[in-house]
Amino acid sequence: MLLSRDWPLLGLLFARTSAGSVEVRVATQLAVPPADARAAWLDYAWARGGGLPGTATLLEDGGQSRTLLPVFLKERLVATQAESEIGYSVTDAGPALADVVPGSHSAVVSFSPRRDGTEMVWEVEFETRARRDFWAAFTRTSVGEVSSNLASFVQPEREFTLSARLVGSPEAAVGAWLQCLDDGDLGVPMPPPVVVSRGDESRAGYERLILPPGLRERVTRVERTALEYTVLNPAWRTCYPAHTHRGEVAFAPCEDAGGGACTRMVWRVCVRPQRYGRWAVELLTTLIVPAFARNLAARRASDEGREVDAGVEWCWS
Numbered sequence: 541m542l543l544s545r546d547w548p549l550l551g552l553l554f555a556r557t558s559a560g561s562v563e564v565r566v567a568t569q570l571a572v573p574p575a576d577a578r579a580a581w582l583d584y585a586w587a588r589g590g591g592l593p594g595t596a597t598l599l600e601d602g603g604q605s606r607t608l609l610p611v612f613l614k615e616r617l618v619a620t621q622a623e624s625e626i627g628y629s630v631t632d633a634g635p636a637l638a639d640v641v642p643g644s645h646s647a648v649v650s651f652s653p654r655r656d657g658t659e660m661v662w663e664v665e666f667e668t669r670a671r672r673d674f675w676a677a678f679t680r681t682s683v684g685e686v687s688s689n690l691a692s693f694v695q696p697e698r699e700f701t702l703s704a705r706l707v708g709s710p711e712a713a714v715g716a717w718l719q720c721l722d723d724g725d726l727g728v729p730m731p732p733p734v735v736v737s738r739g740d741e742s743r744a745g746y747e748r749l750i751l752p753p754g755l756r757e758r759v760t761r762v763e764r765t766a767l768e769y770t771v772l773n774p775a776w777r778t779c780y781p782a783h784t785h786r787g788e789v790a791f792a793p794c795e796d797a798g799g800g801a802c803t804r805m806v807w808r809v810c811v812r813p814q815r816y817g818r819w820a821v822e823l824l825t826t827l828i829v830p831a832f833a834r835n836l837a838a839r840r841a842s843d844e845g846r847e848v849d850a851g852v853e854w855c856w857s
Contacts, residue, residue: 560672563665564679568687570658572694574624574651577658581626581649584693584783586617590686591693591814611636618646625650630666639675641667662687692815693783700809700825702854704833705802707844710765710791713803716840717767717789718743718759720832727835728828747772753779766790774811780824781817786810796848803840807833822856830854 570577587603589595596609605616612634620627630637630645644667652659662683668675706713720726724733731750739745742762749756756772771785787809794804807829813821830852837850 558672559667559669561665561667562672562676562679564663564676564683566662566680566683566687568660568662568691569654569656570651570660570691570694571696572657574653574658577651577660577694578624578626580690580694581651581660585686585690586626586628591689592682592685605631613637620648622650624652639668639670641669660687660690689815693812695812697784697810697812698818698822699857700811700822700829700854701857702805702807702809702829702833702852704805704807704837704850704852705794705796705848706791706805706837706850707796707800707802707840707846707848709801710793710803712843713791713805713836713840714762714765714767716836716843718746718762720836720839721748721757721759722746725835725839726828727831753777755780760786765792776814776817780821781814782821783812783814784810785812785821800846800848802848805833805836826854826856 570580572580582603584590586606587597587599589597589608594610598607598609600606601616603617605614607614612632613630613636614632614634615628616631618627618629626649628647630640633640633642633645645664646666647662647664649660649662652661664679664683666675706716722733722735724730731752733748733750736747736749736756737745737758739747739759739762743759744762746759747756754773755778757769758772759767759769761768767789769787769789771780771782774780774782774785787807789805789807792804792806794802796802809825809829811821811825833852834850837848837852841847
């Protein structure tokens with residue numbers, strides 16, 4: 541899909557511009573120390589393509605080389621003089637970037653400490669045979685997009701916390717929670733899940749797929765009174781635009797107003813939204829998790845044959 545900001549690039553692509561040198565420098569503030577910023581760049585920008593739409597990355601040589609698809613651009617990490625820098629170069633520009641002079645490309649990404657984190661400076665230089673203005677604008681745009689995406693990737697997690705009361709024991713509540721997940725009975729209209737894996741005897745490793753939109757969820761740990769899960773592929777294309785999503789649900793014994801046994805459930809969702817995705821992530825989480833909690837409370841009340849005020853409360857922090 542073409543956005544309004546892409547039209548100037550299209551104009552430059554078909555403009556008659558001469559060969560020449562391209563030099564691009566993009567500075568971005570990152571909310572983590574330099575060592576963490578450097579590791580995040582290698583993980584997110586290098587190994588996973590930096591969130592550029594329609595881009596896939598193939599790693600080779602133990603992650604030292606990569607191919608960006610669908611343009612078949614081949615790049616390789618190169619040694620730099622400072623540990624706070626990362627260097628790379630283009631080894632094969634591929635057919636789409638035929639204007640780039642072979643062997644002329646070099647890039648350095650440096651990470652300098654600042655009071656509130658890190659200043660990342662990404663510098664790229666290369667020679668072109670033609671369309672120098674287009675390649676300068678294209679490089680500035682793509683480097684800027686990846687840099688901004690990386691800034692959101694390293695932001696602190698947003699935390700959603702919900703508490704509710706359930707009838708019965710914590711152990712029974714854990715089983716009912718897992719059964720609701722397996723049934724797809726979350727209290728909101730959703731397609732029936734496709735079970736990918738049943739996991740082990742405790743249900744750890746249980747994985748389900750929701751079609752559409754192709755969202756994959758996995759239970760990563762199950763204990764007697766607690767469990768953890770994660771979303772494996774949060775993204776805009778799966779209708780949950782986050783970098784990461786993980787949940788922790790704990791169950792502890794309590795008493796209702798009449799002195800009957802019940803369970804206090806505390807559900808924490810830790811999520812790191814993608815750029816422009818915070819509104820969608822918070823909206824979906826705020827709709828689905830409380831609905832699941834109320835549905836779970838109703839199921840436990842039906843199983844035990846007595847009612848209790850679920851007292852569902854939640855907040856973001």
